[in-house]
Amino acid sequence: MTTAAPLGKDLLGLEPLSGEQITLILDTAEPFKEISERAIKKVPTLRGSTVVNLFFENSTRTRVSFEFAEKRLSADTVNVAASASSVSKGETLVDTARNLEAMRIDMVVMRHPASGAAAFLAERIESNVINAGDGTHEHPTQGLLDLLTLRDHFKKIEGLRVCICGDVLHSRVARSNIWGLRKLGAEVAVCGPRSLLPSAIDDMGVTVFSRIEEAIEWSDALNILRLQLERMTSGYIPSLREYNRFFGVTRERLERAPRDVLILHPGPMNRGVEIDSDVADGPHSVILPQVTNGVAVRMAVLYLLSGGRPELAEAAKTVKSGGAA
Amino acid sequence: MSRPLVLTGGRILDPSQGVDQITDILLRDGKVIDHGSNIGHPDDALIVDCDGMIVAPGFIDVHCHLREPGRADVETIASGARAAAAGGFTAVCAMPNTDPVIDNPAAVGFVVRQGLLAKAARVYPIGAISVGQRGEALAEFGEMIDSGAIAMSDDGKPVVSAQLMRTALEYARSFGVPVIDHCEEPTLAAGGAMNEGLVSARLGLKGIPDEAEEIMVIRDILLARLTRGHVHLAHMSTKGSVELIRWGKDRGINVTAEVCPHHLSLTEDAVEGYNTNAKMNPPLRTAEDVETLREAVRDGTIDLVATDHAPHHYDEKEREFSNAPNGIVGLETALSVVVDSLVVPGYIDFGTLVERMSCSPARLFGLPGGSLRRGSPADVTIFDPAQRWIVDPRRFMSKGRNTPYAGKTLTGRAICTVVAGEIVYTLDEQRDGK
Numbered sequence: 001m002t003t004a005a006p007l008g009k010d011l012l013g014l015e016p017l018s019g020e021q022i023t024l025i026l027d028t029a030e031p032f033k034e035i036s037e038r039a040i041k042k043v044p045t046l047r048g049s050t051v052v053n054l055f056f057e058n059s060t061r062t063r064v065s066f067e068f069a070e071k072r073l074s075a076d077t078v079n080v081a082a083s084a085s086s087v088s089k090g091e092t093l094v095d096t097a098r099n100l101e102a103m104r105i106d107m108v109v110m111r112h113p114a115s116g117a118a119a120f121l122a123e124r125i126e127s128n129v130i131n132a133g134d135g136t137h138e139h140p141t142q143g144l145l146d147l148l149t150l151r152d153h154f155k156k157i158e159g160l161r162v163c164i165c166g167d168v169l170h171s172r173v174a175r176s177n178i179w180g181l182r183k184l185g186a187e188v189a190v191c192g193p194r195s196l197l198p199s200a201i202d203d204m205g206v207t208v209f210s211r212i213e214e215a216i217e218w219s220d221a222l223n224i225l226r227l228q229l230e231r232m233t234s235g236y237i238p239s240l241r242e243y244n245r246f247f248g249v250t251r252e253r254l255e256r257a258p259r260d261v262l263i264l265h266p267g268p269m270n271r272g273v274e275i276d277s278d279v280a281d282g283p284h285s286v287i288l289p290q291v292t293n294g295v296a297v298r299m300a301v302l303y304l305l306s307g308g309r310p311e312l313a314e315a316a317k318t319v320k321s322g323g324a325a
Numbered sequence: 326m327s328r329p330l331v332l333t334g335g336r337i338l339d340p341s342q343g344v345d346q347i348t349d350i351l352l353r354d355g356k357v358i359d360h361g362s363n364i365g366h367p368d369d370a371l372i373v374d375c376d377g378m379i380v381a382p383g384f385i386d387v388h389c390h391l392r393e394p395g396r397a398d399v400e401t402i403a404s405g406a407r408a409a410a411a412g413g414f415t416a417v418c419a420m421p422n423t424d425p426v427i428d429n430p431a432a433v434g435f436v437v438r439q440g441l442l443a444k445a446a447r448v449y450p451i452g453a454i455s456v457g458q459r460g461e462a463l464a465e466f467g468e469m470i471d472s473g474a475i476a477m478s479d480d481g482k483p484v485v486s487a488q489l490m491r492t493a494l495e496y497a498r499s500f501g502v503p504v505i506d507h508c509e510e511p512t513l514a515a516g517g518a519m520n521e522g523l524v525s526a527r528l529g530l531k532g533i534p535d536e537a538e539e540i541m542v543i544r545d546i547l548l549a550r551l552t553r554g555h556v557h558l559a560h561m562s563t564k565g566s567v568e569l570i571r572w573g574k575d576r577g578i579n580v581t582a583e584v585c586p587h588h589l590s591l592t593e594d595a596v597e598g599y600n601t602n603a604k605m606n607p608p609l610r611t612a613e614d615v616e617t618l619r620e621a622v623r624d625g626t627i628d629l630v631a632t633d634h635a636p637h638h639y640d641e642k643e644r645e646f647s648n649a650p651n652g653i654v655g656l657e658t659a660l661s662v663v664v665d666s667l668v669v670p671g672y673i674d675f676g677t678l679v680e681r682m683s684c685s686p687a688r689l690f691g692l693p694g695g696s697l698r699r700g701s702p703a704d705v706t707i708f709d710p711a712q713r714w715i716v717d718p719r720r721f722m723s724k725g726r727n728t729p730y731a732g733k734t735l736t737g738r739a740i741c742t743v744v745a746g747e748i749v750y751t752l753d754e755q756r757d758g759k
Contacts, residue, residue, distance in 0.1 A: 015527065092640070092643075092644055093644060093645060094643060094644070112645070114645035114646065114647045114648060115528055115529035115530050115599070115646065115647060116528065116529075116530075116599030116645060116646045116647075117645050119598065119599055120599060120644075120645055120646075134529070135529050135530075135647065136529035136530075136531075137528060137529030137530075138529070172529060175527070175529060198525075198526035199521060199522075199526075199532070199534070200521075200522050200523040200525070200526040201526065203523045204523065204526060204527075
């Protein structure tokens with residue numbers, strides 16, 4: 001293996017990372033941002049590397065973002081969707097992984113409905129594993145792109161007040177954000193009905209708001225989670241209408257805030273439920289910059305896990321041999 | 326036909342008659358004949374040197390899953406009975422949640438027969454409470470008891486209907502057998518994979534709150550009050566359950582309860598890393614629960630220790646945590662885990678250990694054994710209270726390898742197990758260890 005493994009073999013979550021490691025990924029993402037702005041959006045850094053995008057759940061945004069990141073680094077990529085794979089024929093996760101590895105791949109990017117699936121895979125194969133969302137556990141690259149977007153806007157994370165709004169109970173984005181923000185010194189709050197918060201939330205080092213107005217008044221930025229529509233049918237909330245009335249982020253509520261509040265949303269949005277359209281499309285929304293940053297952050301993660309040296313990330317954009325050791 | 330057996334020089338520890346002395350014991354014709362220093366050694370007797378060992382009435386496990394019929398690939402009644410003997414158990418009670426369910430006299434007879442053929446620990450069938458364990462129609466308790474069933478349970482599932490549980494307690498009372506309930510309120514526990522708390526919140530696993538157990542514990546205690554039936558609560562895991570049981574016992578309600586070795590030794594932290602061998606139902610709880618359960622074994626609020634031995638195939642546990650089945654094997658580690666979690670830290674002495682693993686289950690379930698009085702069945706456990714050993718699941722007699730104790734060093738080990746005066750198990754490494 002490589003001597004320079006600043007993140008270890010895998011990226012499974014932000015909870016196991018130190019603040020320094022997270023900052024390193026964000027710093028490494030900076031030079032990669034520019035590649036996507038070029039006419040020819042491609043550098044040879046991961047030429048010859050094979051990456052499998054293994055998606056056991058539907059995802060458009062995350063899969064496309066990873067695929068762009070891989071292609072812009074010149075990796076060879078294969079997409080495997082669960083519905084089209086042998087998984088639907090009853091193959092176990094460990095067999096799927098071993099078969100892929102037998103084809104001599106270098107990295108696996110996996111989205112899976114079971115919490116811990118990425119860790120399970122990482123223990124059993126030698127390839128690098130990047131968690132693209134495991135159940136309700138973590139979605140580390142989403143957390144990283146949220147951090148990068150906040151840092152772009154505020155220039156630093158330390159001391160920021162960020163409130164995560166909505167279905168924290170079922171959200172892997174919420175968990176990755178809580179760990180990432182806390183490790184970089186931000187103050188973190190959550191806001192939502194108690195039925196959508198973990199019962200142990202008060203022990204997770206965050207402030208809890210039951211009223212969205214109080215959350216807005218406190219915050220520098222809101223990260224508004226998608227409300228899964230099935231939460232209503234499974235009885236966690238009575239109706240979407242009532243949710244919007246008491247917990248929705250509306251322009252009217254934001255206008256009463258003592259400062260401009262930055263608006264993040266991991267998408268896809270339910271307009272008129274957790275977020276109103278004039279907030280999503282408003283002047284303080286950074287929802288589209290989040291998507292742009294997603295590609296840069298994922299390029300940084302791929303680069304670092306493949307053995308790329310952080311100090312050479314800038315050079316990796318131009319030097320042909322790249323940093324992959 | 327069998328030769329008499331003389332166990333010499335061991336520490337005879339039998340709380341049922343208040344005996345704790347180093348002496349000899351003579352077994353013949355399947356019975357305990359006598360003990361003392363002048364019992365004499367018949368010419369044809371087999372002599373077993375028990376120097377340094379504890380000689381106790383055989384352990385009885387009132388709760389294990391032997392998987393036969395239906396899943397003979399993961400355990401058979403014979404392999405389970407041998408695993409039991411290797412763990413120092415002279416009798417085990419097999420839960421009826423097999424495929425098909427043990428809910429009729431013919432099925433009960435099958436378990437009895439397979440148990441006799443095993444020539445290891447005795448196997449007593451537990452019959453289902455409801456037909457097919459579907460929680461609807463009462464199964465034929467009387468017929469099953471006539472065929473050898475010693476208790477009734479739908480274990481694996483709770484008895485959801487309070488009316489069915491009431492009827493079961495009333496009906497079982499007529500036949501003098503306990504009804505064993507798996508206390509789990511199904512809507513609160515639905516989809517749960519571990520204890521609800523900070524660890525489940527961090528790992529993103531759906532939690533099972535204490536209350537899912539406790540709501541059913543108090544319901545069953547109240548139904549036992551109503552019916553005056555004997556309810557036995559399986560695998561208690563929470564502090565709150567202990568408090569509710571104490572409440573019931575203080576009022577003279579006929580409630581008894583068991584705890585599993587893993588709930589006395591491990592906490593939810595064992596799940597870290599998504600370890601599927603730490604996935605069981607009820608789940609591993611917190612350090613406070615473990616502490617309370619240990620105290621409850623000491624003071625008798627919890628009457629006995631039972632294993633909930635639950636073998637699974639390697640492939641079934643080798644998967645995503647939320648998709649892995651619940652349960653671990655326990656027959657071959659139970660004694661050691663109890664020694665390490667209760668005796669070594671000073672919660673109980675070895676006399677109480679024998680009480681909770683032998684005398685109490687025999688007494689509460691009306692089973693033979695649990696005593697070394699003259700004339701009792703010659704069911705004897707000989708164990709080394711101090712032997713340290715490393716758990717190697719590959720050496721288990723059980724077909725199951727699913728244990729969270731693999732590689733751990735434990736204290737105390739069964740050396741020789743005698744059922745009806747016959748040696749059914751001797752530890753191979755005994756000579757190496759000496």
